[in-house]
Amino acid sequence: MTSESTLDDEDTFKILIATDIHLGYMEKDAIRGNDTFETFDEILKCAKQNNVDFILLGGDLFHDNKPSRRTMHKCMELLRKYCMGDQPIMFEILSDQAVNFGNSNFPWVNYLDENLNISIPVFSVHGNHDDPTGADGLCALDLLSCAGLVNHFGRSRSVEKIEISPLLLAKGSSRIALYGIGESG
Template sequence: MSDNIRILIASDIHAGYGEGKKIIDEDSFIGLEETLSHAAQQDVDFVLLGGDLFHESIPTRYTEHKVISLLRKYCLNDREVAMQMISDPKEVFENSQFKLVNYEDPNINVGLPIFSIHGFNGIRYFT
């Protein structure tokens, strides 16, 4: 085991963008799959999504299904996760039904953790 941490950083996936448009309707999902596939091939320790996983704040059922399917395909496996959460779970999960991070849950086989930062779709810059 190495002391190095390998992180794949991606952002602005915008899953669901172009949904229903003939030429680009699957592009965002293809981009997400390429990202996750590359992460798996490069054997990264985790993926950091720097915002805007979904294009809409309330994605369609189709978009949710596509994203969950890709996460299951690439993130659920028997690969050992060489990280541990050192924050106090009582503080981190105090208002949650979950009491530990999912990659440490013995009932879920997370082999590729993803950490996502909430993005804001709609920032306007004025000069």
């Protein structure tokens, strides 16, 4: 191995981290209505252009707990445009996916789903604006997760007893652990 290291080597994770995007904020405003969608488009475009291994969203992807149909549609459109495709995933998940994604009916990472072609995986925790509420304890991220567009992790079944199980990832000889816990209200 040479002393020069590149960001494209087989042991280096390239991660784009974004948070507090607040999709749908002021969406009915004539001037600022598309701002959050344009910002999300730029984030995803940057991830694709820089050939990142994955995107990590730190919460508040949505501004409202129950985003409008327009907001959900635009979000799904952008994720499909930039994050689906045939580009191979160059890292693996080592942790127990049934634990990491146990709140989902599809308790595995989306890029391993034989029915999907994911080129850039998106991992996300929920924030206080997009937290799971109501009788079913669902949020917009759960819809995106069910559609196979994001990997929603860091959910806790109880605010009294919080258990955190990190996502353990490997790329070449590198190992990382992602700890995440969504906002609990």
